[in-house]
Amino acid sequence: MKRISVVDPERCVGCQMCMFACTRRFSLGGFGRSTIHVKSVGGIERGFVVVVCRACDKPAPCARVCPTGALASRDGKGVKLIRDKCIGCGKCVEACPIGAVFWDEEAGKPAICVYCGYCADYCEYGVIKLEEV
Amino acid sequence: MSSSALPSRVLYIDLTKKRFWIEDRKELFEEYIGGSGVAIQLLKEECSKGTDPLGPDNPIIFTVGPLTCLFPMASKTVAMFKSPLTGELGESHAGGRSAVAIRSAGYGAIVIKGASDMPLYIAVHGNRVYFKDAAAYWGMESTLTVGRVIRENEPGSGVRSIMRIGGAGERLVRYAMVTTETFRHFGRLGLGAVFGSKKLKALVVSGKNTIEVPNKKLYRDVYEELFKLMVESDLLKKYHEIGTPINVLTLNALKGLPTRNLKSGEFEGAEAISGERLAKNFLGRRAACSHCPVACIHLAALREPYEDEPYFYKTTWISYDYELTYALGSMLGISDTVGFLKLVDSIEKYGLDAMSAGVCLAWATEAYEKGLVSKEELAGVEPKWGDYEAYIKMARMIVAQPNEFYKHLAMGVEAAATKYGGLEFALAFGGNEMPGYHTGPAAYVGYLTGARHSHLDSAGYSLDEKTIGATPSPEKIAEELFKEEVWRQVLSSLVVCFFARRVYSPEKTAKALSAVGVERSEKELASLGEKILAEKYDFKLREGFNPENLRVPRRITETPTPHGKISEETIKRAVSFYVEKVKSAKKQPLNL
Numbered sequence: 001m002k003r004i005s006v007v008d009p010e011r012c013v014g015c016q017m018c019m020f021a022c023t024r025r026f027s028l029g030g031f032g033r034s035t036i037h038v039k040s041v042g043g044i045e046r047g048f049v050v051v052v053c054r055a056c057d058k059p060a061p062c063a064r065v066c067p068t069g070a071l072a073s074r075d076g077k078g079v080k081l082i083r084d085k086c087i088g089c090g091k092c093v094e095a096c097p098i099g100a101v102f103w104d105e106e107a108g109k110p111a112i113c114v115y116c117g118y119c120a121d122y123c124e125y126g127v128i129k130l131e132e133v
Numbered sequence: 134m135s136s137s138a139l140p141s142r143v144l145y146i147d148l149t150k151k152r153f154w155i156e157d158r159k160e161l162f163e164e165y166i167g168g169s170g171v172a173i174q175l176l177k178e179e180c181s182k183g184t185d186p187l188g189p190d191n192p193i194i195f196t197v198g199p200l201t202c203l204f205p206m207a208s209k210t211v212a213m214f215k216s217p218l219t220g221e222l223g224e225s226h227a228g229g230r231s232a233v234a235i236r237s238a239g240y241g242a243i244v245i246k247g248a249s250d251m252p253l254y255i256a257v258h259g260n261r262v263y264f265k266d267a268a269a270y271w272g273m274e275s276t277l278t279v280g281r282v283i284r285e286n287e288p289g290s291g292v293r294s295i296m297r298i299g300g301a302g303e304r305l306v307r308y309a310m311v312t313t314e315t316f317r318h319f320g321r322l323g324l325g326a327v328f329g330s331k332k333l334k335a336l337v338v339s340g341k342n343t344i345e346v347p348n349k350k351l352y353r354d355v356y357e358e359l360f361k362l363m364v365e366s367d368l369l370k371k372y373h374e375i376g377t378p379i380n381v382l383t384l385n386a387l388k389g390l391p392t393r394n395l396k397s398g399e400f401e402g403a404e405a406i407s408g409e410r411l412a413k414n415f416l417g418r419r420a421a422c423s424h425c426p427v428a429c430i431h432l433a434a435l436r437e438p439y440e441d442e443p444y445f446y447k448t449t450w451i452s453y454d455y456e457l458t459y460a461l462g463s464m465l466g467i468s469d470t471v472g473f474l475k476l477v478d479s480i481e482k483y484g485l486d487a488m489s490a491g492v493c494l495a496w497a498t499e500a501y502e503k504g505l506v507s508k509e510e511l512a513g514v515e516p517k518w519g520d521y522e523a524y525i526k527m528a529r530m531i532v533a534q535p536n537e538f539y540k541h542l543a544m545g546v547e548a549a550a551t552k553y554g555g556l557e558f559a560l561a562f563g564g565n566e567m568p569g570y571h572t573g574p575a576a577y578v579g580y581l582t583g584a585r586h587s588h589l590d591s592a593g594y595s596l597d598e599k600t601i602g603a604t605p606s607p608e609k610i611a612e613e614l615f616k617e618e619v620w621r622q623v624l625s626s627l628v629v630c631f632f633a634r635r636v637y638s639p640e641k642t643a644k645a646l647s648a649v650g651v652e653r654s655e656k657e658l659a660s661l662g663e664k665i666l667a668e669k670y671d672f673k674l675r676e677g678f679n680p681e682n683l684r685v686p687r688r689i690t691e692t693p694t695p696h697g698k699i700s701e702e703t704i705k706r707a708v709s710f711y712v713e714k715v716k717s718a719k720k721q722p723l724n725l
Contacts, residue, residue, distance in 0.1 A: 013428035015421035016233075016291075017205070027352055029138075029203035029344030030237050031292065039291030043281060043315055044420045045432055045450030105341060124364055124426045 001077050002115050003055035005131040012048040012127045018119035033104050035113040053100040053113035062092035081112040138346050138649035139199050140241025149247030153262040167198030170626035170665045172213035186217035187330040189248035196242040197232040198628040199649050206633040208232045208422045216322040218307040219564035221676040223322040224585045228422035229314030234294035238340030254335035267334040274300035275482040276312040289339030297335035298325045299484030300532040306543040308489035316452035320486045347650040355648045368635045372429040377455035378408030387695040389572040392463045394495035398571045402468020435474050451478045459569025460491025466518030476521045483532050492566035496546045496559050505554045510538040557687035573597035573696035575610045578707040581683050584669040591618040604696045611710035619662035667719035680712040
């Protein structure tokens, strides 16, 4: 079972290559469908915060509040979005304690990390990696 | 919302009427691609002949390109306006998150017109545009503070750009800059003063649009190709490691590093302000523009004690690059590394263009040495080479303008020297203070002929460095510079960072464009570049740029370059050839 691990945020240069990679999975530009987010701590001189799903143990906080059961457990760690069940209520976004459930405005549904590791392939600075949990 | 691969929406904001609207200008982007190409067209539409650069009719135009958000290193925003410094074409480029934010908000361009009667800042969040009362911001001298406060009061952290002015912009210093993401700048030609004249303290832009491409496979294939070149080849290593200040020692060894107002091309204190020294002793963090793996932004960490309290320190983060190391280092004879960093920090906070400020301070020092200006006119400061504390005080007074002398210094070195004398050592070209390359004739021909009077227009320094010992003829210089400036019109229309110019070769550029549905051959791209340059020249000539009458400061012919002493005649001949080339480009039918 894999997840994205933030190895060392102090190495982050804020290039956001990971964010672009995530939306590029759909051959789209921008980061409207990204499930990883990089922002400064409060000015780039203070460094960066990398927000990405930590694949919580079952029952994950996001799954617990989903009224339609659209967030299924991924074999005990992390969740998987069943898009047809999701009504786009947004409760999962509020429930995530680290803000790692993002919102796909074009679809009106949450953007949930699929733990594929594509983002890490474009991180030139060793900030994130795909790891076994 | 998702957008098509070629941007087309232009957001118009009228500060006088406090209203905004969006127009689809597909035809403009189809013909001119984006960036500089689209910006010069919008400038021609919005800025009529003889417009006062600091009046309400001077528009501010921001443009991005079709590769922005889709490909790496296409993250520059082009700003165009009429320059309050030179009175003709104002064009300045900056990175940070500006371009990505504008495109993600759904726009290819933003045009700001009119002037507000009260201090404002504008917040653009996708389709929503807010006019925000900036009464509490007006008077904030430091660009750092403005950014810090807006950051706390606007949404979009991570996907926004905060473009703002400091005290210099408010006080209409003709070379005030606009700062974005704290350390990136629309530095040259006075965009900050244009903001200030409109009582516009800041522009915040954010958005999260995605962008669709017509050919998904081609898009991802070309992406991989470009990305690999960026990270696996040596093409960008120089910017990545020591950064642009690696040039300090290189240029010093060539005797092409302008020192003490170019009394010399060699600085005995160069090592202390070299990229190597800064990296070894002060480099505290590296950062990148959005969608760029290179991370050329180098931040020095300066740890200083507070004097009123033992064991109480502050750490200041100071961004450094080659150009400001020349302008605020060697040009002022400063070899105290900490003092140099403190001066850089002041200039950054006030929002002054580092190059123009350094050249103005250098001229003032020599004018004082020669008795052209008095201690009284300098408001009690006695500048001498290397005295960074005096220069920090003077920078403050360029902003505050307590007397006639500083009022003139705030108008640029040309204006100050016209009034007080010393034009022969007032180092401006086409009205713009010189960049840091005393490398030979091509650099100067480039400053004089370049549409922006910048070293980045045609990279004359690079031609000089390649031809040491075999100085090209004036015709050849003109030819080479023209070719380079033409191609750079294409790159800046795509808003590709010039550091990536060797990655975005004509072949790769055509391929990247094809992936977003724009089919242009390499030849067509070159023709487009000629056309854009010719149209910029049209604007310049209309506003009074006169290539026949360009001033060549005598100083540059007195101090030997790596090509020996250069003559005014050589430079003027090359300028004439250059202008002829632009004119013939205009006349020829363009086969697009």
